[in-house]
Amino acid sequence: MIQAKELRKAFVRSVLPEGEDDRRNRKKKSLREEFFAVDQVTFEVKEGEIMGILGPNGAGKTTLLRMLGNLMEPTAGEVIITDKTGEEVVDAVEKKRMIGYLSENTKLYHRLSTREMLHMLGDIYGLEKDKCEQRIENIFTALDMKGFGDNRIERLSTGQTQRASIARCLIHSPSIYIFDEPTLGLDILSADAIIDFMKQQKKERKTVLYSTHYMEEAQFLCDRIIMIFEGKIIAQGSPGEIMEKTSTANLREAFHAVMRA
Amino acid sequence: MNTKRIKALLKREIIDVLRDRKTLIMMVLIPIFLYPLMIFFMSFIMSAMLGTSSEKVYKIAFVDIMAEDVQAIKDILEEKNNELQFEYPVIEAAGAETALNHQDVHVYLSSSEDVDVTITYLSAESDSLKVMSMVMDALVIYLDELRIERVEGKGLDREEILEPISFANRDLSTTEETMGNAMGGVIPVMMVVTILLAAIYPAIDVTAGEKERGTLETLITLPVTSFEMIMSKFLAVAMVACVSSLLNIVSMGVALAFLGNMLLGGTGGEGIHLATFLPAMLVTIVAMLFFALFVTAVCLFFCLFAKSFKEANNYATPIMLVFMLVAFLGALPDLELSVMTAGIPIINTALMVKQLFQLRYDYGLFGIVLASNAVYSFLMMWLLAKVYRSEAVLFGEGFSGVKLFARRSEMKKGQMPGLGDVVLLICIIFLALFYIGNAAALRFGAGAVAVNQAILLLVPVLYAWYLKNDGKRLFSIRAPKVRQLVGAAVLCIGQLLLNLVISSVLARLMPESTDILEQNFEILMEQPFIVLCLLLVFMPAIGEELLFRGFIFGTLREKMRPLTAMFISAVVFSLFHMSLVKIIPTFLIGFFIVLAAQRSGSIFVGMVIHLLNNLFSAVSMKYPEAMYNIPLMRPLLGAEELTLPLAAALLAAGVLGTAVGLMIIGKRKRITNENL
Numbered sequence: 023m024i025q026a027k028e029l030r031k032a033f034v035r036s037v038l039p040e041g042e043d044d045r046r047n048r049k050k051k052s053l054r055e056e057f058f059a060v061d062q063v064t065f066e067v068k069e070g071e072i073m074g075i076l077g078p079n080g081a082g083k084t085t086l087l088r089m090l091g092n093l094m095e096p097t098a099g100e101v102i103i104t105d106k107t108g109e110e111v112v113d114a115v116e117k118k119r120m121i122g123y124l125s126e127n128t129k130l131y132h133r134l135s136t137r138e139m140l141h142m143l144g145d146i147y148g149l150e151k152d153k154c155e156q157r158i159e160n161i162f163t164a165l166d167m168k169g170f171g172d173n174r175i176e177r178l179s180t181g182q183t184q185r186a187s188i189a190r191c192l193i194h195s196p197s198i199y200i201f202d203e204p205t206l207g208l209d210i211l212s213a214d215a216i217i218d219f220m221k222q223q224k225k226e227r228k229t230v231l232y233s234t235h236y237m238e239e240a241q242f243l244c245d246r247i248i249m250i251f252e253g254k255i256i257a258q259g260s261p262g263e264i265m266e267k268t269s270t271a272n273l274r275e276a277f278h279a280v281m282r283a
Numbered sequence: 284m285n286t287k288r289i290k291a292l293l294k295r296e297i298i299d300v301l302r303d304r305k306t307l308i309m310m311v312l313i314p315i316f317l318y319p320l321m322i323f324f325m326s327f328i329m330s331a332m333l334g335t336s337s338e339k340v341y342k343i344a345f346v347d348i349m350a351e352d353v354q355a356i357k358d359i360l361e362e363k364n365n366e367l368q369f370e371y372p373v374i375e376a377a378g379a380e381t382a383l384n385h386q387d388v389h390v391y392l393s394s395s396e397d398v399d400v401t402i403t404y405l406s407a408e409s410d411s412l413k414v415m416s417m418v419m420d421a422l423v424i425y426l427d428e429l430r431i432e433r434v435e436g437k438g439l440d441r442e443e444i445l446e447p448i449s450f451a452n453r454d455l456s457t458t459e460e461t462m463g464n465a466m467g468g469v470i471p472v473m474m475v476v477t478i479l480l481a482a483i484y485p486a487i488d489v490t491a492g493e494k495e496r497g498t499l500e501t502l503i504t505l506p507v508t509s510f511e512m513i514m515s516k517f518l519a520v521a522m523v524a525c526v527s528s529l530l531n532i533v534s535m536g537v538a539l540a541f542l543g544n545m546l547l548g549g550t551g552g553e554g555i556h557l558a559t560f561l562p563a564m565l566v567t568i569v570a571m572l573f574f575a576l577f578v579t580a581v582c583l584f585f586c587l588f589a590k591s592f593k594e595a596n597n598y599a600t601p602i603m604l605v606f607m608l609v610a611f612l613g614a615l616p617d618l619e620l621s622v623m624t625a626g627i628p629i630i631n632t633a634l635m636v637k638q639l640f641q642l643r644y645d646y647g648l649f650g651i652v653l654a655s656n657a658v659y660s661f662l663m664m665w666l667l668a669k670v671y672r673s674e675a676v677l678f679g680e681g682f683s684g685v686k687l688f689a690r691r692s693e694m695k696k697g698q699m700p701g702l703g704d705v706v707l708l709i710c711i712i713f714l715a716l717f718y719i720g721n722a723a724a725l726r727f728g729a730g731a732v733a734v735n736q737a738i739l740l741l742v743p744v745l746y747a748w749y750l751k752n753d754g755k756r757l758f759s760i761r762a763p764k765v766r767q768l769v770g771a772a773v774l775c776i777g778q779l780l781l782n783l784v785i786s787s788v789l790a791r792l793m794p795e796s797t798d799i800l801e802q803n804f805e806i807l808m809e810q811p812f813i814v815l816c817l818l819l820v821f822m823p824a825i826g827e828e829l830l831f832r833g834f835i836f837g838t839l840r841e842k843m844r845p846l847t848a849m850f851i852s853a854v855v856f857s858l859f860h861m862s863l864v865k866i867i868p869t870f871l872i873g874f875f876i877v878l879a880a881q882r883s884g885s886i887f888v889g890m891v892i893h894l895l896n897n898l899f900s901a902v903s904m905k906y907p908e909a910m911y912n913i914p915l916m917r918p919l920l921g922a923e924e925l926t927l928p929l930a931a932a933l934l935a936a937g938v939l940g941t942a943v944g945l946m947i948i949g950k951r952k953r954i955t956n957e958n959l
Contacts, residue, residue, distance in 0.1 A: 093503050115506040123504040129497030131295065133302040145291030146505050190501070 023108075024090060024198050024229055025066040028099035031059050031085050031253075059085040061253035062099075067229050067246075069106075069197070072220060074244035075233040076277060082253040083233040084125065084202055090231065091123040091200045106197065119147065122191030125202030132176035136167065136186045139175070140193050147194040154193075161189045165215070181212035188219060199223060201232040205239065217243060241273040249280055256280055284514070288507050292515030300485055300523055309484055310523060314477070314531040318538035326542075341367060341414050344374045344382065344391040348400065352425070356392075359421040379403070389414040459559040460642060467640035468614040471633035473535070474528070474571060475610040476603075478578050481527030482520055483599050486582035489516045491595035510668035517579060517664055524575040529568065536564070563639040566649065570639075573656040574632040578606070580663040587667060613637060623863065625651035628659055669847070697753040700838045704746070708834060709855065712742050729806045732818045740826035743834035758833035761885040770947030771879060771888045775895040777940020778875045782868040783919040784934045789864055812905055819901045824894035831856045831873065832880045832889045840881070849877045872896060875941060882950050 034056055059082045067073040075083050088094040090101055092114060103111045103120055111117050131139060137158060144154035162171050165185045170178055175186055184204070191199060199220070205213040220230050220243065234240050240247060241261045249257040249264075257264055257280045261273050268279035300306050343360075345353045361369060374382045379391050383403060389411045390404040400422065404415040434441050454461075493499045502512060585602060589595035606629060613633025618624065620634040631652040638645065700708075715738045723734035747757055754760060763771075807815060831852055839848035856873030857866050872892075880889040903910045903920060910916045918925040919933070 091504060093500065115508060118504060118506040121504070125500065127497055128501040128504060130501065131299060131498055132496070133299050134295070138298070142291050142295045143505070145294075146288050146507060148287065 023066060023068050023104045024231065025102040025104075026063050026086075026090060026099070027102060029060050029063045029086065029089055029096050029101065030098040031082075031089060031094065032056050032097040033059050033085075058097075058253045060089065060096075060250075063250070063253070063255055064099075065248055065255070065258065067198075067231055069229055070224055070227040071245045072224050072230040072232070072243055074240040074247045075231065075250065076235075076237070076240060076247060076273075077233075077250040078281070081250045083250065084127075085253075086250070087123075087125065087200050087202045087231065087233060091121055092117050093123070103198065119194065120197055122194070122196040122199045124187055124191050124200070124204055126206060127202075128187065128190075130175045130183065130186055130190065133174060135174050136171045136178075136189060139186070140189060143190060143193045149194070157193060157195070161192050165189055165219070181208055184208055184212055185215065188216065196228075198229040199231065201230070203233055203235065205234065205236060213239075237272070237274040237277055247273075249277065251281065256283075284508070284510060289511050289515050289518070292507065292511065293518050296489060296515055296519035297522065300488070300519060303488070306485060306488065306523070310481065310527040311530060314527065314534045318535045319541075322538050322542050339368070339410070340370050341410070341417075342370045342372055342388040343414060343418065344372050344379065344388040346374065346376045346379050346391055346393040348392055348394055352400070355425050355428070356418070356421050359424050360417060363421060363424075364417055383411075386411075390418060392418065457559075459556060463560065463563070463640040463642055467637035470567075470640060471613050471636045472607065472610045474532070474567075474574070474636065475578075475606050475629065475633070477531040478524055478528040478571065478575050479582075479603055479606055481531070482524035482575065482578045482582045483586075483602070485520045485523045486579065486586045487589070487592060487595040487599070489520060490583060490586040491589040491592050494589075495591050508668075509671040510665075513583070513664055513668045513671055517583060517660075517667075520583060521576050521579040524579050525572050528571055528575055532568070532571065559642070560640070562644075563642060566639050566644075567636050570632055570635050570649070570653065573653045576660040577628060577632075577656045580660040580667075581606075584663055584667060587671065609633075620645065620648050620652070622648070622651065626655050628656070631655060691749055691751070694749070694751040696751045697756075698750065699757065699841050700747070700750055700752060700834070702838065702842055704750070705835050705838050708743060708746055708830075711746075712738060712830070715742060729810055729814075729818070732807065733822065736818070736822035736826045738826075739830050740822070743830045747834060757837040758829060759837060759880060759884055759886040761887075763883060763885040763887045763891075767883045767885065767888050767948050768891055770883075770944050770949070771891040772895060772944075773947055774875060774879055774941055774944025775892045777937050777942070777944050778872055778892075779896060779899055779937070780919075780933050780940060781937030782871055784925070784930050784937060785871070786865075786868050787919060787925050788930070789867065808905060812901075815901050815905055816898070820894055820897040823897055824890045827856075828876075828880075828886055828890045828893055831859075832877055833886055836877050836880065845881055849874060849881060852877050875945075878945065879948050882945065883948050888948060 061082075063086060065073070075086065077083050085094065089096045092101065101117075103117050105111055105120065111120060134142070140158045140161070141154065144151075144157075149157070158171075162168050165188060167182075167185055167189065170182050175183060178186060188204075201220070204216050208216070217239065220232065223230055224245075232244075244261060246260050247258065247264060248255055257267070257276075259267070261276075264280070265271065265273065265276045268276045270276040270279055345356075357369075357371065372382075372388055374388065374391065376393065379388075379393065380403070382388050383391060383405060386408070389408075390402055393401050393403065395401060402415055402418055402422075405411040430445055431441060434444050456464075493502070581602060582599075585598040586595045589598060609629040610633045612618065613630045614637065618630070618634060620631070620638050624634055625631045625648045635649055635652045716735055719738060720731060720735045723731035727734065747754055807818065810818070835855060836848055836852040839851055842848075843851075853870050853873035856877075857870035860866075860869045862869075876889045876892050879892055880886055903916075907920065910920060915929075915933070917923040918929060
């Protein structure tokens with residue numbers, strides 16, 4: 023289980039001062055100011071649950087997921103991760119061992135093949151050689167990667183690279199998956215493969231957190247949804263609940279309704 | 284630290300480097316091809332030049348010289364340089380200089396009332412210079428002939444008059460030693476350049492390259508500590524640097540040996556026993572490996588802050604320049620390897636290699652050189668691991684910590700400076716002290732101290748004003764309590780005792796350096812005591828406190844843990860005093876003051892300590908005799924022997940005093956926005 027407790031992250035940005043829009047003063051003067059990319063976000067995701075995080079660009083989704091993935095220190099608040107026995111994991115390295123993190127920014131090493139990369143990761147996660155080998159074979163079968171698993175990653179297509187990325191998150195069989203827009207820019211076949219994968223993980227009682235822009239996808243995949251805007255949660259609940267609350271027929275309209283409000 | 288994880292990461296880095304063609308070419312092909320190619324071209328150009336010089340005609344004009352002399356000089360010149368061709372154009376005395384300037388002649392000889400023969404030439408023209416020296420040689424021979432002729436003409440004994448003593452010189456140095464001495468100056472510089480070239484590209488690749496390719500975020504999703512990450516990168520780059528520099532040296536050595544044998548074989552001269560240099564070369568390789576660690580650490584240190592390849596490349600040039608300049612320093616003839624120089628990075632390796640090629644082996648000093656390189660590298664790695672954890676480096680925008688480069692109207696009121704601002708401020712102050720301070724020293728003498736102190740005071744204040752900083756918070760402007768001032772006085776006495784004992788021990792270890800110190804103060808000592816106090820006591824207590832404990836520490840403590848911030852501010856403070864002898868005492872006092880400032884939260888407490896400390900030095904410098912009347916001052920100020928038990932007792936008293944002082948000052952909650 024993963025829990026966010028009053029998470030906040032402060033950044034510095036340039037803003038235009040208000041009320042100085044007169045024509046003579048064409049030189050735009052910007053001010054640096056501190057702002058919260060994520061502001062007081064609290065929620066929890068249980069085992070066997072898929073949580074969708076929705077929001078427009080710049081809403082703070084990636085920052086939130088980075089903090090949950092322990093890549094970034096929160097300015098305030100904390101991320102609590104508990105293992106299967108319900109005990110809290112404290113050590114930062116151990117926390118990362120529990121998580122499979124995938125985002126647009128986690129690129130792969132181009133000069134390695136998928137197999138070599140997985141072997142390297144196996145060594146880092148401390149897997150035994152035979153076990154690692156076995157797991158790689160399983161992953162290749164599950165993700166249908168046998169045909170290109172030994173090619174260098176720089177020669178793979180977009181869809182193949184994305185599958186290699188998923189393989190990267192799978193090798194240590196984590197109990198929590200954090201996916202930042204995993205289906206972005208993929209064709210239907212590749213996107214469906216990833217969606218099927220997430221459904222499969224749900225069946226295996228894993229925790230899945232994922233952000234997306236595709237409302238239809240989120241609507242039928244997620245157990246629960248958080249909508250964030252300017253770092254704050256503006257709506258949360260199951261897709262059904264959100265649609266009911268906004269009295270809309272689908273998630274896309276619900277999103278518009280929430281944003282208008 | 285988990286070695287297994289480091290090994291796995293390292294393996295990946297190495298595969299990555301080896302599969303990158305560009306690195307491979309830089310690493311292997313260039314060293315193997317470069318040196319033979321260079322030598323091939325050099326010999327090609329040299330032979331081409333020799334060819335042209337044999338066809339060259341050297342023109343010498345004689346103006347108003349007696350025909351008899353002219354003929355004799357011509358004969359000697361042609362006899363001595365029978366492979367060259369000479370021509371003797373006839374020119375007028377009036378046009379002689381023009382002819383020389385237009386290179387119609389290479390030199391001309393003329394006579395005047397005072398001097399029989401004057402050779403006029405152009406030292407900027409290599410041909411003119413060459414002909415001049417040939418003519419000079421011919422003149423010397425001619426002069427000898429004339430002397431002999433005259434002495435013998437008078438029926439005198441030639442030997443007795445012209446050669447009253449006979450002399451000869453004999454060189455006991457072997458060819459190897461002479462060659463080694465020459466090589467010792469060149470090889471360190473080449474070594475520094477080759478290692479740097481070998482290390483910088485992979486260093487950029489594993490840091491900025493990783494950021495640019497987007498694999499850094501992948502790396503930090505893995506369960507590895509930042510130290511393991513840094514260590515694997517460090518080892519990978521160091522390995523590449525070592526292999527590449529070894530290849531470089533071997534290729535260079537083989538090519539040079541080949542060339543040397545070819546040249547010497549051609550002239551039939553005595554061959555050089557390269558075997559003499561074998562031990563030196565082997566130890567040089569060891570020195571290089573340790574040096575490669577240091578270079579790698581430095582390269583990584585700077586490249587880590589770069590967000591892109593391009594930015595990292597910008598850092599590479601200054602690193603290169605600094606390294607080369609310092610390595611050139613090592614080639615200076617007067618600089619020798621000693622306990623002091625063995626601890627200075629870059630110079631120590633350059634001096635060690637120089638000594639090795641002079642065939643002088645001092646293994647104790649060599650040990651210090653190698654150990655200091657290893658220690659510096661490790662320290663830098665440790666520091667890097669701390670920095671690598673920070674998000675500014677991982678997700679950051681490079682050196683975004685500099686806030687100065689925006690218009691003042693864009694500054695947000697009450698902001699704090701960035702880390703880059705601290706670096707920039709130190710650079711600005713250094714430049715100001717260098718140019719304005721040195722110019723002032725030439726013009727005003729003792730007044731220059733006032734100028735320097737004014738720079739220290741004004742620059743940080745102006746900087747903070749431009750940034751619209753919250754001055755109260757940055758400079759810790761806060762009224763001190765009476766208790767804290769008492770504590771400051773106690774602490775000052777404690778640290779004075781401590782530092783006096785340490786200084787007197789250090790002065791014994793490095794006796795010569797104290798004299799230089801006193802010389803610098805001589806002009807100051809002539810000033811009245813009031814002026815002295817103003818220059819050495821009041822101004823530093825205000826200016827230096829505002830800079831070191833105000834701006835620098837005030838910024839650092841916002842960005843890092845207090846202890847790290849205090850340590851860095853004390854190191855900068857001690858380096859700023861630019862004295863190797865005083866480096867430990869100034870570090871200690873810098874640390875105690877910053878500790879007191881941090882605990883009290885008031886810069887005035889630090890000012891009081893600084894003021895009292897400088898007052899003591901000023902009094903003891905101006906009135907040493909009066910100080911000697913105070914008990915214990917004679918041994919402490921170096922006028923009497925400081926015995927070991929006394930030193931230990933005073934040291935203990937010093938530590939106690941310092942601790943008590945700190946206790947009296949008390950501890951305040953960490954300064955935050957809310958409670959200021």
